[in-house]
Amino acid sequence: MKAYALYTAEERRAEYEALVKKYEDYKAKKLSLNMARGKPGKEQLDLVSEMLAILVDYDDYEIDGIDVRNYGELAGLPSARRLFAEILGTQPEEVFVGGNASLQLMYDLISKAHTHGLLHSPRPWCKEERVKFLCPAPGYDRHFRICETFGMEMLTVPMTDEGPDMDLVEELVKDPQVKGMWCVPKYSNPDGICYSDRVTDRIAALKPTAPDFALMWDNAYCIHEFEGEFVPFRDMLRLCREQGNGDMVYEFASTSKITFPGAGVGVMAASVANQKYITALIGCQTIGFDKLNHLRHVRFLRDKQHTLELMQRHAAVLKPKFDAVLSALETEIAPLGIARWTKPKGGYFVSLNAMDGTAKKVVRLMKEAGVVMTGAGATFPYGKDPKDSNIRIAPTLPPVTELQTAMEILCTCLKLTALEQLGV
Amino acid sequence: MKAYALYTAEERRAEYEALVKKYEDYKAKKLSLNMARGKPGKEQLDLVSEMLAILVDYDDYEIDGIDVRNYGELAGLPSARRLFAEILGTQPEEVFVGGNASLQLMYDLISKAHTHGLLHSPRPWCKEERVKFLCPAPGYDRHFRICETFGMEMLTVPMTDEGPDMDLVEELVKDPQVKGMWCVPKYSNPDGICYSDRVTDRIAALKPTAPDFALMWDNAYCIHEFEGEFVPFRDMLRLCREQGNGDMVYEFASTSKITFPGAGVGVMAASVANQKYITALIGCQTIGFDKLNHLRHVRFLRDKQHTLELMQRHAAVLKPKFDAVLSALETEIAPLGIARWTKPKGGYFVSLNAMDGTAKKVVRLMKEAGVVMTGAGATFPYGKDPKDSNIRIAPTLPPVTELQTAMEILCTCLKLTALEQLGV
Numbered sequence: 124m125k126a127y128a129l130y131t132a133e134e135r136r137a138e139y140e141a142l143v144k145k146y147e148d149y150k151a152k153k154l155s156l157n158m159a160r161g162k163p164g165k166e167q168l169d170l171v172s173e174m175l176a177i178l179v180d181y182d183d184y185e186i187d188g189i190d191v192r193n194y195g196e197l198a199g200l201p202s203a204r205r206l207f208a209e210i211l212g213t214q215p216e217e218v219f220v221g222g223n224a225s226l227q228l229m230y231d232l233i234s235k236a237h238t239h240g241l242l243h244s245p246r247p248w249c250k251e252e253r254v255k256f257l258c259p260a261p262g263y264d265r266h267f268r269i270c271e272t273f274g275m276e277m278l279t280v281p282m283t284d285e286g287p288d289m290d291l292v293e294e295l296v297k298d299p300q301v302k303g304m305w306c307v308p309k310y311s312n313p314d315g316i317c318y319s320d321r322v323t324d325r326i327a328a329l330k331p332t333a334p335d336f337a338l339m340w341d342n343a344y345c346i347h348e349f350e351g352e353f354v355p356f357r358d359m360l361r362l363c364r365e366q367g368n369g370d371m372v373y374e375f376a377s378t379s380k381i382t383f384p385g386a387g388v389g390v391m392a393a394s395v396a397n398q399k400y401i402t403a404l405i406g407c408q409t410i411g412f413d414k415l416n417h418l419r420h421v422r423f424l425r426d427k428q429h430t431l432e433l434m435q436r437h438a439a440v441l442k443p444k445f446d447a448v449l450s451a452l453e454t455e456i457a458p459l460g461i462a463r464w465t466k467p468k469g470g471y472f473v474s475l476n477a478m479d480g481t482a483k484k485v486v487r488l489m490k491e492a493g494v495v496m497t498g499a500g501a502t503f504p505y506g507k508d509p510k511d512s513n514i515r516i517a518p519t520l521p522p523v524t525e526l527q528t529a530m531e532i533l534c535t536c537l538k539l540t541a542l543e544q545l546g547v
Numbered sequence: 548m549k550a551y552a553l554y555t556a557e558e559r560r561a562e563y564e565a566l567v568k569k570y571e572d573y574k575a576k577k578l579s580l581n582m583a584r585g586k587p588g589k590e591q592l593d594l595v596s597e598m599l600a601i602l603v604d605y606d607d608y609e610i611d612g613i614d615v616r617n618y619g620e621l622a623g624l625p626s627a628r629r630l631f632a633e634i635l636g637t638q639p640e641e642v643f644v645g646g647n648a649s650l651q652l653m654y655d656l657i658s659k660a661h662t663h664g665l666l667h668s669p670r671p672w673c674k675e676e677r678v679k680f681l682c683p684a685p686g687y688d689r690h691f692r693i694c695e696t697f698g699m700e701m702l703t704v705p706m707t708d709e710g711p712d713m714d715l716v717e718e719l720v721k722d723p724q725v726k727g728m729w730c731v732p733k734y735s736n737p738d739g740i741c742y743s744d745r746v747t748d749r750i751a752a753l754k755p756t757a758p759d760f761a762l763m764w765d766n767a768y769c770i771h772e773f774e775g776e777f778v779p780f781r782d783m784l785r786l787c788r789e790q791g792n793g794d795m796v797y798e799f800a801s802t803s804k805i806t807f808p809g810a811g812v813g814v815m816a817a818s819v820a821n822q823k824y825i826t827a828l829i830g831c832q833t834i835g836f837d838k839l840n841h842l843r844h845v846r847f848l849r850d851k852q853h854t855l856e857l858m859q860r861h862a863a864v865l866k867p868k869f870d871a872v873l874s875a876l877e878t879e880i881a882p883l884g885i886a887r888w889t890k891p892k893g894g895y896f897v898s899l900n901a902m903d904g905t906a907k908k909v910v911r912l913m914k915e916a917g918v919v920m921t922g923a924g925a926t927f928p929y930g931k932d933p934k935d936s937n938i939r940i941a942p943t944l945p946p947v948t949e950l951q952t953a954m955e956i957l958c959t960c961l962k963l964t965a966l967e968q969l970g971v
Binding site for chain 2: 160162163165168172175176178179184190191192193194195222223224226227230231234237238239247249250265268269271272273379383384385386404407408409410411412413414415416
């Protein structure tokens, strides 16, 4: 095998014809595979389902002197706040434990910024002429969708291999209309990049002109290694506080990929001043979240060490799936020089950059062959990848055998489109 | 015993002195009792706790072809939508099953009205110069608090014994700034009034000037009889539809007082057009709510008939508590002619009207004697009862013996303040 760029026209044509036939054969199989979303697979769900048998006895419902079945404890069950404070390396009083999803906590914070303003807002964001938000990209499509639904202007910040381009970020935050930034600091979605200390320090030390700049620190994959040992991460609340930015950061995490994707708990960590301000607003919205589920998590996860042991069991399920993706790319694509991809050690994605101008086409061909991928462009603001190159591979849901088939098809589609791009 | 109004000055003085002594004796006991919120008691929680032992087997997690442990089903588990449609008398496709509280669904709807507008809004409410909301009063303080937190102007509508004063409502909805109304149609909070068919028909037939008028139909106590058989209620969605108002009504219900106050499920029923519009917005907020809890409810409650049987068991716990309240008032207060109160057959409250100008004082005296009541005025917009008369009694949390003590103290405080008002 050699790089396609070195093929003669004739070689390309022969290769292309063989690939077309191969692709048609896949299509004829009428497959139905899915590599679209970061969804845990059944084996992972089974791994944690014993959690549901934990809370069944009549005298099990009291903890911290609270009957968890009844109303109350707006900021979450105290023992759950302690558990997540330990995992995040923050203080219990900085932790709000909410409902079944951190996405909802993020949305609600942005929503309240619009209707009420944040702690240091001169006015609610809906009264601002324009609100801009920094979006490191490629990034998480659901973050961008929150910006879009609130009519915020998204400013794309390119990702480097150690985090967002900080020269650009430092420049952009001088604009008083720039009100915040999305970050996935560990195993970023989709690149799997861990922000370097240098980048993290620069973020903590930002001096945004907007007094209510919201650093949306989505630590979604904070303990989600699938290869190797747990990699410690820094307490961003403390780093910001030390820089005089204590109220700038809102950290999010959830157990969606630790316990149940549909029935975990979402967490928001923020300064005590922020917690006080926000819980006063949330107090108009609810009497409290599901403390029975908080308690289930406390009993099942116990503490950080025990949770990390569980994550190693998830890792044992996930590693072969990522290996299947990476080895297919390594074997089939690497020698051809038609794509680049990340090799993360944690998180839920492999980020693939196909030849410029081909991502949409690859995803369309995949769909026609029965494999659903994340829409091309979804990892960029407004769903528009300027290079039409990035494809997010989510290998966690399908069993390994299905994944291998899906990857064979992906490699075929990558080759087909590359040859078309090069000219056949 | 005779009415205080008929007492001579001397009789009043003697009575007052005896009461002061009695009150001081209560105070000396340093009690700590609570009749503040509509919180179920421990016995009720125990009644339903077997629900938590339902969902523990590995092969239990699939229903409707869905693994409930994973992401998905934004509008709720289909079988849960069917269950609540049966209970509410609506159609499954009209039912959204959410998180652990209907209050949050109400807040979120009003919040989205402000940030995005409702289906027929000309613009988001935050872009309106002023938004007014009709608040039948006495009413539910948390409804009013939602209005307050969004800066809406509350217009008080007096309650009659068959629902809100409809002559006034029909007049007020001519104002294009009037964007909605709160209603608790069955066993209203706090009066325990069931809206008559005549009132309900007039509400369904309203012709508000605002095209996006939101009828917030909080059917919180729809199956919550504590005395007698289940009283059927009408499907407000159908009634509105028949009047050409299909998109005007949003009906809310929850299992907070059927299963767990902290860990039930909240439900919003609305027209299919509304559901389509709202779920598109909610899709930016979350991937879905806790379907494991949906399934727990489906398995435990089964169907309407089985749920009504459970409500009869709740009733058996609640009836003695309401009896304790009513018999104390009947024996101690009725002959004196110093207060009026409702005698509901369902819901969670007894609404007491003390002599004008005394409610705040009564609640303060209660607090000083160790009994926490709902704040006087809380049942009115802005927390201001124009007559300073209404006191909401919430008898569900304390055991009967504690309740009896609390009621003795309440009767003492009512008498004391009445005598002071009459002059001693």
